[in-house]
Amino acid sequence: MRVALFVTCVNDTLFPRTGRAVVTLLERLGVEVDFPPAQTCCGQPQFNTGYRHETEPLVRRYAAAFDDYEYVVTPSGSCAAMVRDNYPRIGAKAAAEGRGQELTEAAASAVPKTYELTEFLVDVLQVTDVGAYYPHTVTYHPTCHGLRMLGLGDRPRRLLEHVKGLELRELPGAEECCGFGGTFAVKNAAVSAAMGADKARSIDSTGAEAVCTVDNSCQMHIGGTLARLGSPVRPVHIAEILAGTEEDTR
Amino acid sequence: MSGGTYLGMPAFPKAASESTQNLTLRGNLRHATHTIRDKRAKAVAELDDWAGLRAAGAAIKNRTLRHLDHYLEQVEAAVTAAGGQVHWAADAAEANRIVTGLVRATGETEVVKVKSMATQEIGLNDALAEAGITACETDLAELIVQLGDDLPSHILVPAIHRNRSEIRDIFREKMADWGRPAPDGLTDTPRELAEAARLHLREKFLRAKVAISGANFMVAETGTLVVVESEGNGRMCLTLPETLISVVGIEKVVPTWQDLEVFLQLLPRSSTAERMNPYTSMWTGTTDGDGPRTFHLVLLDNGRTDTLADTVGRQALRCIRCSACLNVCPVYERAGGHAYGSAYPGPIGAILTPQLRGTDSELDASLPYASTLCGACYEVCPVAIDIPEVLVHLRERVVEGGEVTRNGRKVTIRPAKGHAAERAAMRAARWTLDHPGALRRLQRLASRTRRLHPRRLPGPGRAWTDTRTVPEVPAESFRDWWQRTRGGEGSGK
Numbered sequence: 001m002r003v004a005l006f007v008t009c010v011n012d013t014l015f016p017r018t019g020r021a022v023v024t025l026l027e028r029l030g031v032e033v034d035f036p037p038a039q040t041c042c043g044q045p046q047f048n049t050g051y052r053h054e055t056e057p058l059v060r061r062y063a064a065a066f067d068d069y070e071y072v073v074t075p076s077g078s079c080a081a082m083v084r085d086n087y088p089r090i091g092a093k094a095a096a097e098g099r100g101q102e103l104t105e106a107a108a109s110a111v112p113k114t115y116e117l118t119e120f121l122v123d124v125l126q127v128t129d130v131g132a133y134y135p136h137t138v139t140y141h142p143t144c145h146g147l148r149m150l151g152l153g154d155r156p157r158r159l160l161e162h163v164k165g166l167e168l169r170e171l172p173g174a175e176e177c178c179g180f181g182g183t184f185a186v187k188n189a190a191v192s193a194a195m196g197a198d199k200a201r202s203i204d205s206t207g208a209e210a211v212c213t214v215d216n217s218c219q220m221h222i223g224g225t226l227a228r229l230g231s232p233v234r235p236v237h238i239a240e241i242l243a244g245t246e247e248d249t250r
Numbered sequence: 251m252s253g254g255t256y257l258g259m260p261a262f263p264k265a266a267s268e269s270t271q272n273l274t275l276r277g278n279l280r281h282a283t284h285t286i287r288d289k290r291a292k293a294v295a296e297l298d299d300w301a302g303l304r305a306a307g308a309a310i311k312n313r314t315l316r317h318l319d320h321y322l323e324q325v326e327a328a329v330t331a332a333g334g335q336v337h338w339a340a341d342a343a344e345a346n347r348i349v350t351g352l353v354r355a356t357g358e359t360e361v362v363k364v365k366s367m368a369t370q371e372i373g374l375n376d377a378l379a380e381a382g383i384t385a386c387e388t389d390l391a392e393l394i395v396q397l398g399d400d401l402p403s404h405i406l407v408p409a410i411h412r413n414r415s416e417i418r419d420i421f422r423e424k425m426a427d428w429g430r431p432a433p434d435g436l437t438d439t440p441r442e443l444a445e446a447a448r449l450h451l452r453e454k455f456l457r458a459k460v461a462i463s464g465a466n467f468m469v470a471e472t473g474t475l476v477v478v479e480s481e482g483n484g485r486m487c488l489t490l491p492e493t494l495i496s497v498v499g500i501e502k503v504v505p506t507w508q509d510l511e512v513f514l515q516l517l518p519r520s521s522t523a524e525r526m527n528p529y530t531s532m533w534t535g536t537t538d539g540d541g542p543r544t545f546h547l548v549l550l551d552n553g554r555t556d557t558l559a560d561t562v563g564r565q566a567l568r569c570i571r572c573s574a575c576l577n578v579c580p581v582y583e584r585a586g587g588h589a590y591g592s593a594y595p596g597p598i599g600a601i602l603t604p605q606l607r608g609t610d611s612e613l614d615a616s617l618p619y620a621s622t623l624c625g626a627c628y629e630v631c632p633v634a635i636d637i638p639e640v641l642v643h644l645r646e647r648v649v650e651g652g653e654v655t656r657n658g659r660k661v662t663i664r665p666a667k668g669h670a671a672e673r674a675a676m677r678a679a680r681w682t683l684d685h686p687g688a689l690r691r692l693q694r695l696a697s698r699t700r701r702l703h704p705r706r707l708p709g710p711g712r713a714w715t716d717t718r719t720v721p722e723v724p725a726e727s728f729r730d731w732w733q734r735t736r737g738g739e740g741s742g743k
Contacts, residue, residue: 012693014721015721015724016727016728017724019728019732035732037733040689046676046679046680049649050642050645050649050650051673051676057680058680058683089639144622148624148625148628175626176626177622177626179580185713186710186713187619188262188263188620189267189713189716190263191267191270191584192713193718195581196718220721223719228718
C-alpha cells in the first residue's frame with residue numbers, strides 16, 4: 001500500500017521528528033510512504049480566524065498535491081478535522097457565492113482520503129499493536145478537534161495500551177481544552193494562559209514522564225507552559241511513541 | 251461591577267484578562283460549573299434516546315423558524331381569543347416603551363419580576379426605573395444580583411460568581427433598602443439564606459399588583475405560555491398579581507403541545523440536571539376568578555428576524571437557554587459571565603449577541619473570538635447548535651465584512667477596525683503557503699538563525715512568551731530531511 005504523508009506546516013517547520021516518526025512507523029508496518037512536496041498547510045489558521053477567502057488557494061493546493069493518492073495520512077487531528085469538516089463548507093460557500101463547483105470538487109476529492117494517523121492505523125490497517133516499545137510513564141491528553149470533530153474515540157488509547165513498557169496514567173479533566181486554539185492563544189492571551197496552566201498542573205499531577213497527544217500545535221502550548229512552570233513532564237507526539245521499538249533502545 | 255447596563259463594557263480580551271486574575275471568582279465558577287456539568291452528564295446518560303430527542307428538538311425549532319410568521323400569527327390569535335392582549339416590539343426601545351406604558355396605566359410604581367432573559371436583554375429594569383417604577387427581582391439568584399447592584403453572569407444561575415459568604419454579606423447590607431431586612435445574626439448556611447430570601451420576597455408577592463415575566467415557550471395552537479423553574483417564586487409572580495405582562499422573544503414559539511413535550515425533556519436535564527423541573531407554570535390569556543385579570547404579551551424581535559435571515563447564524567435562534575454550553579466552556583469558566591458584556595454569556599452569547607446587536611462595537615466584534623473552538627459546547631447543546639461553525643462564520647463577518655441583514659434590509663458592512671495588520675499577515679502567510687519554494691526558503695532562514703531567536707518575542711508574540719516557552723526551531727525542516735534522505739523519490743507535484 002502506498003500513502004501520502006501530509007506532515008502539516010507546524011510539524012514540517014517546528015517538529016520534523018514527528019514526520020520522521022510517521023515515516024518510520026508506517027514503513028515498519030509495510031506501507032510505502034510518499035511526501036508530495038507541493039503540500040504546505042491545510043489553511044486552518046486563516047479559516048478559523050475568519051479569513052475564509054485566504055483559505056481557498058490552500059484547499060486547491062491540498063487537493064492537487066494529493067490528487068494521485070488513495071490515502072493521505074496526517075499526524076494531526078486538528079488538520080485532518082480542518083480538511084474533513086471545513087473543506088466541504090468552504091466549497092459550499094463558494095458555490096453559494098456564485099463561484100462555481102471547483103472548491104466543492106476539491107473538497108470532495110480531499111475529504112474521503114484524509115486520515116489522521118491513529119484512524120489510519122486502527123481503521124485502515126486494522127492494527128492496534130504496532131510493535132512499539134516505550135519504557136516510560138505517559139499520560140494522554142485527547143486534543144479537541146481529534147476528540148470532537150473527528151471522533152477519534154479510544155483509538156489513540158488502544159494504540160498506547162499495546163505499547164510495550166508503556167504505563168498509561170489517567171489525566172484528570174482529560175477532555176478539557178488546553179487553551180491553545182490557534183490565534184486564540186494570542187488574541188485572548190490571559191484566558192489561554194490560565195487554561196494552559198490548569199492543564200499543565202493536571203498533567204504534572206499524574207507524575208507521568210511524558211504527555212502524549214495527536215497534535216503538536218496543542219503540544220507546543222502545553223509543553224511551553226510546562227517548561228515555564230518548571231515541570232519535568234515532556235510533550236511527545238503519539239507517532240514518536242509508536243515509532244520506537246526495542247531494537248532502537250538496544 | 252455596577253448595576254444596570256452592559257453598554258460601554260470593554261472588549262472581551264480586556265474584561266477576561268481582568269477576571270482571570272480574580273481567584274475567588276475563578277474558584278466560585280470552577281466549583282459551580284463542574285458540579286452542574288457532572289450532574290448533567292449523568293442525567294442525560296439516563297436516557298437511551300437522547301440523541302434522537304436532541305435531533306427532534308433541533309428539527310422542531312428549524313421547522314418553526316422557517317414558518318415563524320405563521321406561528322406568531324397563530325399565537326396572537328389564540329392569546330387574543332383567550333382574553334389577552336398582544337403587542338409587537340421591533341426593538342428594545344419599543345419593548346421598554348410598551349411595558350412602561352402598560353405599568354403606568356395601572357397606576358402602580360412597584361412591580362415584581364420573575365427571572366427573564368428577554369427583559370435583561372432589553373434593559374427593562376433601567377427603563378422602568380427611569381419612569382419611576384421599581385422592578386423587584388424574585389428569582390433567588392436574580393435577587394442576589396439586584397441587591398448586590400451587580401449584573402447576571404450566567405443564564406441559569408445569574409449569581410454563579412458569588413459564594414455563600416458573599417451572598418450573606420449582600421443580604422445583610424442591602425435587603426433593608428428594598429423591603430424586609432435580613433434577619434439578625436444571618437449566617438451563610440443555605441437554609442438560613444433561603445429563609446431570609448423567602449420572607450423578603452413573600453412580602454412583595456402579597457403586595458404586588460403587577461408582575462412582569464418572560465416565558466420559556468409559547469404554544470401556538472392554544473396561545474399558552476410556559477415558564478419552567480425550580481423555586482416556585484415564578485409561579486407566585488405569574489398567579490398572584492392583577493396584571494401580568496410577559497415579554498417573550500419571537501423565537502420561543504413551538505407549534506403544538508406535542509412539540510413542547512420534547513423540550514420539557516431536553517431543557518431540565520440540560521439545564522439543572524433534573525429529570526423534570528420542580529415547577530412548570532402554564533397560562534393562557536385570562537381566566538375568571540383565577541390568576542391575573544389582565545394579561546399582556548409583548549412579542550420581542552430586537553434583531554431576531556435579522557438573525558433569521560442568516561443561513562448559518564440562524565441556528566442560534568434554536569437556543570432554549572439551558573446554559574449547558576456555559577457549564578462546559580473552559581473559556582467561560584476562566585473569564586466569567588460579565589466579560590461577555592451581555593445578558594447572554596458563554597458560547598451561546600458569543601454567537602447570539604453579535605447577531606442581535608451587530609458587530610459595530612469593539613466588544614461585539616471581539617465576542618466571536620472568545621472561544622478556542624474546542625467544540626464542547628456543540629457536544630452538549632440539546633438542540634445541536636453548531637456553535638463553533640457560527641463562531642467562525644461571525645469571525646469572517648468581523649474581519650472581512652460582507653452582506654448582512656439589519657432592520658430587515660440587506661446592507662454591506664465593512665470589516666471591523668483594528669484587523670489591518672492581522673489581515674496583512676494572513677495574506678502574507680497564505681502567499682508563502684501557496685508557494686512551497688518560498689516556504690522552504692523561510693524555513694531554512696529560520697533554521698540557520700535558530701541560535702539567534704529571542705526567548706521573548708515582540709509584538710503579538712509577546713502574549714505567547716509571557717507565559718510559555720517558545721519551541722526551538724530545528725536544524726532541518728521535515729521537507730529538507732526528506733529531500734536529503736529520499737532525494738529523487740516521491741517528487742509529487
